Amino acid sequence: MENLIASVLAATIVAGTPLILVAMGELVTEKAGVLNLGAEGMMSIGAVTAFGVALAGGGPALAVVAAMAAACLMALVFGFLTLTMMANQVASGLALALFGVGLAAFAGKPFESATLPMVAPLRLPLLADIPVLGPALFRQQAMVYLSWLIVAAVLVFLYRSRWGLVLRAVGESPTSAHAVGYRVIALRYAAVAFGGAMAGLGGAFISVFHTPLWAEGMVAGRGWIALALVVFATWRPLRVVLGAYLFGGVMIAQLFVQGSGLRLDVPSQLMSSLPYVATIVVLVLISRNAHTIRLHSPASLGQPFRPDA
Amino acid sequence: MATLHDSRPGAPRLALRGIRKVYPAVVANDGIDLAVMPGQIHAVLGENGAGKSTLMKIIYGVTQPSEGEIAWEGRSVRVTSPAHARGLGIGMVFQHFVLFDTLTVVENVALSLPGNPDLADLARRIRAVSERYGLPVDPCRLAHGLSVGERQRVEIIRCLLQNPKLLIMDEPTSVLTPQAVRTLFTTLRQLAAEGCSILYISHKLDEIRELCHTATVLRGGKVTGTCVPADESLASMARLMIGKELPRCERGAADGTGEVRLAVRGLSQATADPFGVALRDIRLEVRSGEILGIAGVSGNGQQELLYALSGEAPLADAAAIRLCGTAAGRLTPGRRRALGLCFVPEERLGRGAVPHMSLARNGLLTAYGSGLLRFGMIRLRAMHELARHCIERYDVKCGGPDAQARSLSGGNLQKFIVGREILQCPRVLIVAQPTWGVDVGAAAFIRQALLDLRATGTAILVISEELDELFEITDRIAVIAGGRLSPATPTAQTSLEEVGMRMSGVWPEPRPAIDEPEPDPDDGPCPPAGELEPWARRHATGKGHSHAA
Amino acid sequence: MLLELEARPTASRRMRVLSPLAAVALTLLASLLLFAALGKEPLAAFRVFFLNPLRDVHALTELLLKATPLMLIATGLAVGYRANVWNIGAEGQFIMGAVAATGVALAAGDGGAWTWVAMLLAGACGGGAWAAVPALLRTRWRANEILVTLMMVYIAQFVASWLVHGPWKNPEGFNFPQTRLFADGSLLPILVEGTRLNAALPLALATLLVAYVFLERSFHGYQMQVAGEAGAAARYAGYSASRAVWIGMLAGGAMAGVAGVAEVAGPMGQLTESIASGYGFAAIIVAFVGRLHPLGICLASLLMALLFLGGEQAQQFINLPSSISKVFQGMLLFFLLGADLFIGYRLRFARAANPGRLSWKT
Secondary structure: OHHHHHHHHHHHHHHHHHHHHHHHHHHHHHHOOOOOOOHHHHHHHHHHHHHHHHHOOOHHHHHHHHHHHHHHHHHHHHHHHHHHOOOOHHHHHHHHHHHHHHHHHHHOHHHOOOEOOOOOOOOOOOHHHOOOHHHHHOOOOHHHHHHHHHHHHHHHHHHHOHHHHHHHHHHHOHHHHHHHOOOHHHHHHHHHHHHHHHHHHHHHHHHHHHOOEOOOOOOOOHHHHHHHHHHHOOOOHHHHHHHHHHHHHHHOHHHHHHHOOOOOOOOHHHHHHHHHHHHHHHHHHHHOOHHHHHHHOOOOOOOOOOOOO | OOOOOOOOOOOOOEEEEEEEEEOOOOEEEEEEEEEEOOOOEEEEEOOOOOOHHHHHHHHOOOOOOOEEEEEEOOEEEOOOOHHHHHHHOEEEEOOOOOOOOOOEHHHHHHHHOOOOOOHHHHHHHHHHHHHHOOOOOOOOOEHHHOOHHHHHHHHHHHHHOOOOOEEEEEOHHHHOOHHHHHHHHHHHHHHHHOOOEEEEEEOOHHHHHHHOOEEEEEEOOEEEEEEOHHHOOHHHHHHHHHOOOOOOOOOOOOOOOOOEEEEEEEEEEOOOOOOOOOEEEEEEEEEOOOEEEEEOOOOOOHHHHHHHHHOOOOOOOHHHEEEOOEEOOOOOHHHHHHOOEEEEOOOOEOOOEOOOOEHHHHHHHHHOOOOOEEOOEEOHHHHHHHHHHHHHHOOOOOOOOOOEHHHOOHHHHHHHHHHHHHOOOOOEEEEEOOOOOOOHHHHHHHHHHHHHHHHOOOEEEEEEOOHHHHHHHOOEEEEEEOOEEOOOEEHHHOOHHHHHHHOOOOOOOOOOOOOOOOOOOOOOOOOOOOOHHHHHHHHHOOOOOOOOO | OOEEEEEOOOOOHHHHHHHHHHHHHHHHHHHHHHHHHOOOOHHHHHHHHHHHHHOOHHHHHHHHHHHHHHHHHHHHHHHHHOOOOOOOOHHHHHHHHHHHHHHHHHHHOOOOOOHHHHHHHHHHHHHHHHHHHHHHHHHHHOOOHHHHHHHHHHHHHHHHHHHHHOOOOOOOOOOOOEOOOOOHHHOOOEOOOOOOOEOHHHHHHHHHHHHHHHHHHEHHHHHHHHHHHOHHHHHHHOOOHHHHHHHHHHHHHHHHHHHHHHHHOOOOOOOEHHHOOOHHHHHHHHHHHOOOOHHHHHHHHHHHHHHHHHHHHHHHHOOOOOOHHHHHHHHHHHHHHHHOHHHHEEEEEOOOOOOOOOOOOO
């Protein structure tokens, strides 16, 4: 029984980690007032890049860095379109998503039957021996610990540092920030780039650490779910973590059901569709209250910023 | 006039020479010369659209001039950014405040200071400055909870903390009660006495005469003259500002006996918006053939009241609003229009008109009931005809019915929107901020149009922050403060000072009305007048007056 | 900066038409670069990709066949997009339309020469019902329709997958995940002998016409346009926001559903797991490139169909994966969004005057 709880927890954490990574990036981007819907595309690019680099013998670390760079580059294209060319953010984000997924499918064609060796998890000494929690939390991949560090860093940045304050101000009212003298566009570029790097990181985790193979569409909507997560968490980092792990739990529900030995005659497709249904439910729950959304959402989200000539 | 590069003691602190700013559609500033001495309160006077804001943006580094030179304390400079301006010693208090609602006062101030200031120390400094200059403010409050007057104080303190040598005030009194204006002037005089120069941007002639040492007058982007306001008359300054006499409106006397077209009783509405104002027991009446004005500084519930009246925020109590006798509190805007209500909103582009659509299609926005539709399809010719007629009748300078709404100047677009509503022959017309941001000529035109409409029997409700305007065109005036509405008094029987006092929320309540019957739609001229008389009598005998804010 | 952007006083109407053309030109140019980068001879590859699908009449009918569902879906989507109703889940509504039609076909069995009419109606209802869910969630609970419609795409894929693996699997199909082949009456009638063009094409053209009249000349269409361009103005005028959402979503959903029928009762002739072929997402691009206008959509669908077919040709003849189509489609949209900048702005050389320079005028 203990083993079951530990392994369920561990699997939940693994399933939730890519969501945390992508959602953290998107949260910072949206806090600056930019809505980047292209997470799915950036994740796919990250996944295919990481897999390709690892397959070519680059090792997991290099693969991760390459993935971050590639996704960041895509994000900067989006940034250029929306911040400098002042295109509609929704349409541009969709374009990024479609293009990214398509490009990843195209670039990943040669990889379709390849597999990578599993990367060994990183056991944290001492901590890993705590009963139940030890195996669950502290025998994870290095990326999982990295995701926790990133959450902490984002928290400190947004709420304890000056530039985090400026970023939040930019997201709330870019015209005011501009009038006070801050470089709104430059800050937004930085936020978008960070969002891209995180999405790449999330994608790399999926293709190199989680299931070390490549298949077209393997990101399977997790980029979109991460976007929903940010709304669900009302743009607060710790709630994102909570939501990500909840979703992780839903995603592995299928395995849990099978593993627990319950003989349920439920079609596998129903179980597989649970995360998507859950996303819808969660969105409805959080959107009902317009008051909450208004209070926490960055006021300028999605609107282009046009500095006066 | 002192030359540009002059560091003698009598030299100007700020000197502009030949400043020119060209935008794609307009030359905003054309060859402007300006000199501000130390310790001087220097007015920049001009009507809306004269180029004052652009000039200030150039001085403060928000934008760059196309041509011309700026000299600061005798040395030629190029102000590259607001941070650079602040470094030079120039501070600016914007007309539309640049505070971040979800941050506290201290955090807001910290954002505009260089480096990473310690928040506790900063709060102490804020308190010190606020006490010294009579600008009470609590550093730890969230910005969204501040009143408009308090926001302005934060803006001023923010500038003062950097020990400015030049303070630019952009239309500072447009959001203040008359009493608060007095307080502001005291502060400004104190600053000037200490050697700070002040650039005071305004179009309000009497304030400039009261406060400023000299004035530079702008018209159409050029300087038309400089003067010492105290030596001039209002008429002579007006002539410098607009090239002719200030237009006066022709008004007949109001009847006061028309039937009640709009009656609001016990209108209360809590607000879901965290930054909004709750309405409490609003009561008003507008009769046929009269104009009722509602004065008040923005942020006291005008927005919420307008949404409730127009139908965009339906009420729980249907009978709280009666339009020509029908209970309308829960009707949609479309249904209220069908009852004869028309509405000119405060925001022109984006609400009163769709920016990228042509004027013709914008006419369709609310005037669709005037024969522009058949079987749900648009009658294109009728639509164009309406727009053309509106353009002609209301003197809208534009590129024709197919011109995009956003290509019009503020004044012309406002004339079009007002015209569109008037052409629907409304029984009740509600107008919010009728001449905000509108040039003097268009403003006079609009006010006259409202007066003419009144003569045809329409009931008109005007909500405005410009007291002068209300005193010019309304028959009765009420004041909205903190979500409550004062009783209405005949305009001829009250004064600016008195209205100003009521704007701080204190007014004599009428004697509690004893069981007033609901106005019967079939009833003759008037509902019971009992509510107005006791208050008027009390006022005449000087009892029950309120104290200063 | 040497070059700077300057706002135009009024939006340039010429650029509204030119920018899609510029985007196409840029995409074609980029294709040459891409082919070269992939180690193929650029001009030859260009010919295979872009010109092969146009080589003869038969190929042109295939082009029209491919363009038809795009026209249908994009028209429906455009109605919604004009009102800022972002239906991104046309792919899922397409699938559910196909599913509904399949249900009718399987129930009808072998009988009936007019079953296909019922199937078209069923498809419209199926797609419409699938779009009604996000419409309801948005109007009742303000849930963002972009995310909801997308989630429902995945759910629809699972529904279809379950059906073809389970209840609707063809008992004589050697256990492949697909349904029985449809009877003749359950297939759309062929328009031209020897081709695969079917009744869906005139239906698509009719849809374009109806959409044009609705959007340009009807008051409801006007209301939706106002809602999309200036939400506050629509509220001020009293236009019903929820009606705009319902019309927008149902139009997109129903049309996507009909497109699904066109596919399943057309070239495919049965429901399989690969019913989802990316039409729903490609139609989004078609709607944008077509400027949300029926005429533009007609032309853009042909272009997009060309890109699809080009990918197939590339796979067959020059050994490039067919997913290269998606790369070009995404590129096209990017270039369009970039070119659109010039509708509102133009490039200018920076003014020569240097305000900071001393000038010794008296």
